């Protein structure tokens with residue numbers, strides 16, 4: 001019995017880059033596998049890590065930006081044929097993520113929409129998203145079973161919207177219990193990622209230890225509270241000074257400060273949370289050759305008395321730590 005983290009992808013932002021996959025992590029707890037975020041290439045990274053799609057139990061989405069959900073369709077649909085056993089279809093893959101926001105956020109004079117896509121439902125939640133995925137792939141789901149055996153498509157997925165709106169509005173600071181079964185307790189809080197509301201961070205507690213995934217956030221007190229005493233904190237990291245040197249102006253950087261945690265801040269987050277190990281992920285800039293791993297670690301680890309690790313695609317950690 002053990003809990004194992006497998007970092008599947010570590011790139012920040014939607015743009016594909018060479019040498020890093022999009023943000024995704026897997027957590028193996030005994031026989032079950034949980035995935036946090038489904039960025040670019042995550043189904044391939046899942047297979048590449050030697051993980052078994054028949055053991056995929058649940059997917060947790062931090063928020064509904066494309067870099068976190070772009071390969072959710074593949075994560076559900078590619079292994080569909082394997083989702084069966086002696087007793088028929090396997091239990092549906094559970095998908096958890098933010099509910100619809102209360103309203104569509106407005107922009108400002110500089111950053112604003114020109115066209116509103118899907119005006120009837122311009123800000124769908126996770127259940128809406130999965131419903132639309134199934135609708136969009138209805139041809140595959142309805143036609144492929146006519147030529148090869150497929151488990152009942154109706155048993156493929158079950159979605160739970162997480163209502164973190166109250167937390168996002170500051171009405172409560174209490175983490176939402178997302179799931180609590182067979183020794184895995186998952187809790188979430190709303191974090192601060194610009195106008196992406198709600199955006200969530202997740203904490204997993206098992207008999208072997210605890211892991212927290214920041215999602216995308218600026219420095220956030222509720223995340224620090226959620227991560228208290230965790231064994232591992234997987235946290236996104238940006239280097240604003242690099243971006244400044246590469247043409248991002250001050251106004252844009254000020255905006256980004258409401259979206260992301262800078263490399264000079266993340267060590268303080270880990271220290272205040274009292275975690276044992278900080279694993280950097282979802283890098284901005286995302287290109288592996290932009291900033292050496294040692295530099296990320298050196299700068300991120302300032303002010304943190306635990307271990308700082310530059311996350312990379314394929315990194316593994318086993319709990320309890322030996």
Ligand SMILES: [Zn+2]
Nearest residue numbers: 013065067216
């Ligand atoms: Zn992101």
